[in-house]
Amino acid sequence: xxxxxxxxxxxxxxxxxxxxxxxxxxxxxxxxxxxxxxxxxxxxxxxxxxxxxxxxxxxxxxxxxxxxxxxxxxxxxxxxxxxxxxxxxxxxxxxxxxxxxxxxxxxxxxxxxxxxxxxxxxxxxxxxxxxxxxxxxxxxxxxxxxxxxxxxxxxxxxxxxxxxxxxxxxxxxxxxxxxxxxxxxxxxxxxxxxxxxxxxxxxxxxxxxxxxxxxxxxxxxxxxxxxxxxxxxxxxxxxxxxxxxxxxxxxxxxxxxxxxxxxxxxxxxxxxxxxxxxxxxxxxxxxxxxxxxxxxxxxxxxxxxxxxxxxxxxxxxxxxxxxxxxxxxxxxxxxxxxxxxxxxxxxxxxxxxxxxxxxxxxxxxxxxxxxxxxxxxxxxxxxxxxxxxxxxx
Ligand SMILES: O=C(O)CC1=CCC(=O)O1
Numbered sequence: 001x002x003x004x005x006x007x008x009x010x011x012x013x014x015x016x017x018x019x020x021x022x023x024x025x026x027x028x029x030x031x032x033x034x035x036x037x038x039x040x041x042x043x044x045x046x047x048x049x050x051x052x053x054x055x056x057x058x059x060x061x062x063x064x065x066x067x068x069x070x071x072x073x074x075x076x077x078x079x080x081x082x083x084x085x086x087x088x089x090x091x092x093x094x095x096x097x098x099x100x101x102x103x104x105x106x107x108x109x110x111x112x113x114x115x116x117x118x119x120x121x122x123x124x125x126x127x128x129x130x131x132x133x134x135x136x137x138x139x140x141x142x143x144x145x146x147x148x149x150x151x152x153x154x155x156x157x158x159x160x161x162x163x164x165x166x167x168x169x170x171x172x173x174x175x176x177x178x179x180x181x182x183x184x185x186x187x188x189x190x191x192x193x194x195x196x197x198x199x200x201x202x203x204x205x206x207x208x209x210x211x212x213x214x215x216x217x218x219x220x221x222x223x224x225x226x227x228x229x230x231x232x233x234x235x236x237x238x239x240x241x242x243x244x245x246x247x248x249x250x251x252x253x254x255x256x257x258x259x260x261x262x263x264x265x266x267x268x269x270x271x272x273x274x275x276x277x278x279x280x281x282x283x284x285x286x287x288x289x290x291x292x293x294x295x296x297x298x299x300x301x302x303x304x305x306x307x308x309x310x311x312x313x314x315x316x317x318x319x320x321x322x323x324x325x326x327x328x329x330x331x332x333x334x335x336x337x338x339x340x341x342x343x344x345x346x347x348x349x350x351x352x353x354x355x356x357x358x359x360x361x362x363x364x365x366x367x368x369x370x371x372x373x374x375x376x377x378x379x380x381x382x383x384x385x386x387x388x389x390x391x392x393x
Contacts, residue, residue, distance in 0.1 A: 023047035024050045025097050056182055073190045207230045216242065283316065324354050
């Protein structure tokens with residue numbers, strides 16, 4: 001679908017109240033957004049649920065990724081489609097749940113756009129879907145022979161043997177046969193190049209990972225790798241389910257999802273601590289944070305815990321202001337209260353957040369007016385020393 005401003009957005013369906021918190025659902029390879037049918041009625045009671053289709057699947061045309069030559073599509077391209085859709089719907093921050101490749105898109109967004117993803121659920125997904133060669137082979141096969149040739153093998157990966165004959169399974173296999181080969185192959189290309197293993201630690205969204213115990217495509221070991229790598233992530237394994245666990249065992253998957261989403265506001269202390277620690281490290285640097293944590297005593301450890309959860313997990317993680325603006329405010333407040341040791345640390349943080357020495361100077365000049373010339377005088381001396389130490393003086 002092309003909108004008036006020329007942006008292409010994926011085919012989608014929206015359920016639930018317009019003013020409810022948004023929840024975006026991503027499908028797995030070869031399925032349409034109907035793969036989420038078992039969960040949508042319950043999810044849409046408390047969420048505005050937006051389901052989207054992969055290129056060439058369901059309601060999305062194969063040419064949704066413009067100018068994408070065979071072999072070049074990426075998960076980032078698919079993630080861009082989701083952001084364009086959210087932008088088009090006026091949605092800033094959202095909860096996201098995705099199955100398999102749909103989960104990969106959510107994980108990629110949580111790494112690269114943490115300000116957009118407030119909560120994450122990865123169903124039968126992976127940080128890396130096996131060797132790229134297998135995906136290149138599948139893409140070539142589909143480009144030559146269409147998606148129908150995949151149906152038998154897909155049925156064996158998606159469902160345990162007793163479930164394959166069900167109406168739900170057969171409807172999804174019909175969606176696979178109807179998928180456009182070019183769109184399906186582009187998704188295979190995206191999977192071939194996907195490897196998020198080194199980035200999982202950057203995810204700050206509270207995350208639930210769900211695995212199908214009998215999933216041969218993304219076995220529970222893949223889910224454990226995700227849960228071990230994502231700070232504070234929870235892991236649920238669903239017995240009696242293969243790759244499309246939410247279709248075969250709708251109730252336990254829904255229960256796990258509702259439990260996770262219920263904790264979205266406010267989210268749990270463990271997730272808040274993990275999110276806070278990630279931002280604290282980005283803003284203050286690993287060296288400082290490691291020193292603070294390892295220097296903590298039994299007496300001071302609760303205070304370290306408090307500032308990680310409260311200052312960093314509660315406030316610095318909020319999307320409403322950029323980190324640059326937060327730095328300007330913090331510098332000003334520290335000058336106003338005469339906290340010059342903290343000021344030195346936050347001049348370094350301001351540089352890490354992208355403020356230039358000239359901008360820091362402007363902030364301090366402003367404090368001379370509103371906090372007093374003597375306070376700004378000391379602040380200038382502190383900042384001058386730090387900037388020299390950082391090679392920026
Ligand atoms: O192809 C399959 O059946 C398994 C799979 C890998 C990524 C995806 O979305 O589905």
